[in-house]
Amino acid sequence: MKKLCMIPLLAIACLLPLVSVQAAANTEITSVRVATRNDANKPFVRTVLDVSRKVTPRLYIDKSGRYVTVTLPNTKIDKNVQKQYDANSNVVSRIWLTQRSSGTDLNIKVPRQVTAQDVKVFTLPGDKKANRSDRVVVDVNDKSGKVKQWKHWGNESIGIHSSQNTKRTKTGGSSVTVPSYGGSASYSLTKGLKGKTICIDPGHGGSDTGALGAFSQEKNITLAISKKVQTLLQQAGANVIMTRTTDVDVYAPNDGAVEELQARCNIANAAKADAFVCIHIDSYSSADAGGVTAYYNSKTSHDAGLAKYIHNQNMKATNFQDRGVRTANFYVLLHTNMPATLLELGFISNPGEEKALNSEAQQQNFAESIVKGLADYFDNNGI
Incomplete structure (x- = not known):
């Protein structure tokens, strides 16, 4: 009889290590970021959760359509992570995390x-090489229509005071004032590069490697070029502003896209x-x-002219395929x-292009062609 009683106890004792191992294996939510994105076809609020390992989220929306819950099974909230977050009130009323025995809920009231x-x-x-965590991303679209879309910036009536709608000059010899969102510029x-202020932005950097090749990273190629x-612009007498000169994030390590690009x-x-x-690599x-x-x-x-003149010179600096000059709604x-x-x-x-892009010769060729394109742009008054 004693032996029979011992069997359940032994079974429980065997299970205890498994329970503790599973608890230790829980995925941790290590940080949470919230940002409003208005550079897409429809503006939205994005919530990004950094997690210690891959997790499969599940989405629930209540019958009223006013409460959104994203459940992350077998996860727990790191002790340093806050549980409530503010967001654009036109899109989201409240964001908070709830810890449950079976996982964590990301709750969003709209x-x-x-x-x-x-x-x-x-x-x-x-x-791991870039020190970037797995992430869970939740986007909630704007239903108010009150978050302005930057893709419509070409329409001068949006986000611009009437006093800012000044006429643009089409000839050289003077500065032109253009409408901008919330302020004039x-x-x-x-003509000429001398005295011009030109901002060069090497794509990615720091915790953001950009695209990865067989043996190289985009962030290093863009910085080298x-x-x-x-150097070439400074030799031509231009004032050069670099968004970064070393392998760093411009805003902060592991930051969100909006913060990094806006910086x-x-x-x-x-x-x-x-x-x-x-400057980027595809x-x-x-x-x-x-x-x-x-x-x-x-x-x-004048944006089209800037792209055209530089691209024309770039195609003289390489035997890569010409993919043309295209329009886009990229944040920058x-x-x-x-x-x-x-x-x-x-x-x-592309193995051949990756090899060339890592060569001193091709990097120098592109640097020279970009400067020549900028010179052409100013010599033609941006037209």
Whole structure:
């Protein structure tokens, strides 16, 4: 009889280590960030949760459509993580975390009814080399219509006081005043690089590696080319503003996209730059993809010219495919107060292009072509 009584006790004793191991294996929520994104087709509030390992979130919306819950099974909240967060009140009334025995709930109360079509939940993988955690991302669309969309900046009636709608000059010899969101900005279109203030933005950096190739990282290539551009522009008499000169995040390590990109725009805007050039390297799932692209947004009548002149020179500096000059709503193109272009100088996912992009010769060729393109742009008064 004693032996029979011992069997359940032994079974419980065997289970105890398993329970403690499972508790120790719980995924931790290590930080939470909330930001309003207005550079998409529809503005939204984004909540990002950094987690210690991959987790599969589940979305629930109550019958009223006013409460959104994202459940993260087998997770716990790190002791240093706060449990309540503020957000744009037009989109989200309240955000808070609730710890349960089976996991953690991210709770979002919204001022207007939402459906599953208004909420997007997805995960992003971590990167140990870049010290980047796995992430759970929750986007809630704006239903109020009160959050302005920067993609409409080309429409001068949006977000601009009537006194700022000044006419633009089409000839050189003077600065032109252009409308901007919440304030006016001026930039020079006179001939020559001498005396111009030009902001060069090496894409990514620090905790953000950018695209990864077989043996290199985008952030290192963009910085190498940008520093060569800086030297050449300074030799031509230009005042060069760099958003970064070393391998760092511009805003802060592991920051959100809005904070990081706005920090870069702030640098250019504060310097009252005459032109903004953002340098990137492209990537794709297929190794066959390749080529060079220049992007712009028609927020002023001179952005297209800036992209065109630089791209034309870039295509003389490489045998990569010409992918053309294209329009885009990239954040840095929309939030800078001066003509801006974002350059994709080849594909790091293409073995041949990755090898070339890491060579001193190709980096120098692109640096020289970017400077020549800038000279062409100013010599033609940005037209």
